[in-house]
Amino acid sequence: MYTSSRRQLLRRGRYSEPGRIYSVTIVAHERESFFKDWLSGRPVIKALRHAEAEGARTWWWVLMPDHLHWLMELQSGDLSSTVARLKSRSTVWFNRESDHVGRVWQKGFHDRALRKEEDLRDFARYLVMNPVRAGLVGSIRDYSLWDADWL
16 A cells, blocks of 8 residues: 555656546545446446546546546546546445445546557557456456447
8 A cells, every 4th residue: 555655756747738648547445346237337437427528538438346447538627636526426426326425436546648659449448358357247248337439
């Protein structure tokens, strides 16, 4: 687990660039499997759509039982604020719809800025196969908690 000073060092190097595509990973609090099916994942999906309306174009996402992978293009604002709003909204909506009380997400998130020359489709295809590699389904067609802009 990261100490507070280590967390600050990680944040210090974070740079938000509008127009840049980011791969963002957000982990559930204590890696609890909150999102086991479409109904429990619906508040996160709703929050992703809301983020899109606020300037975070979603290229692709997959919601695993205990974490979210989000490939997005930051169109305005900064990355930390965008992710914080997504986490806050999805927590409020998840708690309301599931009668859960308390935190849903761990503090912080992991991000990777993608270079323009990287093939987004190959990167997204690799990440979208997480449910298959995790043994949750035999085919991604059988997993309901993902979407891609180019479909």
